Amino acid sequence: MMRTTPSRPVSVEGVFPELAAHRGRTTRLHPRPGRPGMRDSHVGGPMLWPAGEPWPVCDEPHQPETEGYAPDEIRRARAAGAWLASLSWPGGGTPGEGGSVPFVGLAQFFRRDIPGLAAGPDGADLVQLFRCPLTHGAYLERRYVLRWRRAAETETAEDFLAAPPQLPLLRWEDELPEPCVLHPEQVVTYPWAEDDTLPAPLIARIDAWDDAQTAQHGREAPSYQSDLSIPPGWRVGGFPSCASTGPLTVDCASCATPTPMRLLLTAGGDELDGDSHSWVPLEDRDPSLQRRDAIRFDRTLATPTRLRFGRDRDLHVFTCPATPGHPPRWLLA
Incomplete structure (x- = not known):
């Protein structure tokens, strides 16, 4: 609609x-909740990501966390409209100094779908947005990544990443985007x-x-x-x-x-x-x-x-x- x-x-x-x-x-x-595919512009859906390409990770020191919410439990609670209980982090806490943390894919936009979306470097027409799910420093700062691609070249990859790496727990429920189609x-x-x-x-x-x-x-x-x-x-x-x-x-x-x-x-x-x-x-x-x-x-x-x-x-x-x-x-x- x-x-x-x-x-x-x-x-x-x-x-x-x-x-x-x-x-x-x-x-x-x-954006409205839906079931976008990896070749769609979306928020929170699967990224168009070649299987052989490393997923972005954050290597900066993070604020330690001792509890959080499991992504699958977040999804089930949302579907049921239920309250969600936090869990203790396995092993005593999150990665800190020197610990790599996979970014969470937030959104991707194709110029073919989005009027007014500016072109990226070298004619790139697909932009992907990521966020580190943990915080940094005393002011709880966040880290973001913007990845540009040429859609036509990326879509010819032989295989695509089916499920990106993720932390076992997310500190807050709102670190996990709901898959949304765009209008x-x-x-x-x-x-x-x-x-x-x-x-x-x-x-x-x-x-x-x-x-x-x-x-x-x-x-x-x-x-x-x-x-x-x-x-x-x-x-x-x-x-x-x-x-x-x-x-x-x-x-x-x-x-x-x-x-x-x-x-x-x-x-x-x-x-x-x-x-x-x-x-x-x-x-x-x-x-x-x-x-x-x-x-x-x-x-x-x-x-x-x-x-x-x-x-x-x-x-x-x-x-x-x-x-x-x-x-x-x-x-x-």
């Missing part, structure tokens, strides 16, 4: 005509309105308009940040949301290109929160009801992938606009 974003509650360019010069597009991916949809977006993302006089007018809307309409009033600029959830391209960090300029650490790095994709922990109900697709609403009451709330809508990223909801992945093969940068926002 396709997913269709409702029309915005207000024509933002009708209120602020100068935003037309800042208009962008993003592809909402609308890509392009929508118009506008920059986050803070600092110098837009001209200062325009940001001041947006802030004043938001305040006036709230004063007139209360909690149901549309706001620029929540309803008119950037949708929640997994998406490709467009503008980064900056709720917890404020806008940041992300430059390539490997070259001197004067152009800031571009947003390749956003991995979203939530597809829905209390401030983003206007973005819920029409197919996930009761047409007989209005506004928030129309939303068919359930976990497959709010957190379909079961993943979490940082203290808020978004992991932004940036790549170099001049040389896409340069190391990406990651921003939790």
Whole structure:
């Protein structure tokens, strides 16, 4: 089933005509639990991975853990809607100094499936995203890997990896992505309105308009940040949301290109929160009801992938606009 974003509650360019010069597009991916294959774009499904190629591992020191959740038990508990009990780690704890830990495959995207997905180095048209399931350092930092491929070449491999290596236990249930099929949809977006993302006089007018809307309409009033600029959830391209960090300029650490790095994709922990109900697709609403009451709330809508990223909801992945093969940068926002 396709997913269709409702029309915005207000024509933002009708209120602020100068935003037309800042208009962008993003592809909402609308992940929903399903059974994707290795040749599909997906979140949490099987990776297109040649059997003879080493699976990525993290060799950095990790924070020690003494308990966790078995991946198969996580899957069974989700299917049954049951509570899950943690288990003690076999052998007394997780790998620490010098211990290799297999990355968890989070998602893969083919350019043939995802409008607006930027090309990778040397014409690569398949990108795969991985995360280390353990934390690093006193601040519990995470490690990610981005792998680019040429899909046509990879698909001619003689054999593919049937089951990637994995830890016996994962520290948290939300380290294991739920296999999700995608329903890509392009929508118009506008920059986050803070600092110098837009001209200062325009940001001041947006802030004043938001305040006036709230004063007139209360909690149901549309706001620029929540309803008119950037949708929640997994998406490709467009503008980064900056709720917890404020806008940041992300430059390539490997070259001197004067152009800031571009947003390749956003991995979203939530597809829905209390401030983003206007973005819920029409197919996930009761047409007989209005506004928030129309939303068919359930976990497959709010957190379909079961993943979490940082203290808020978004992991932004940036790549170099001049040389896409340069190391990406990651921003939790």
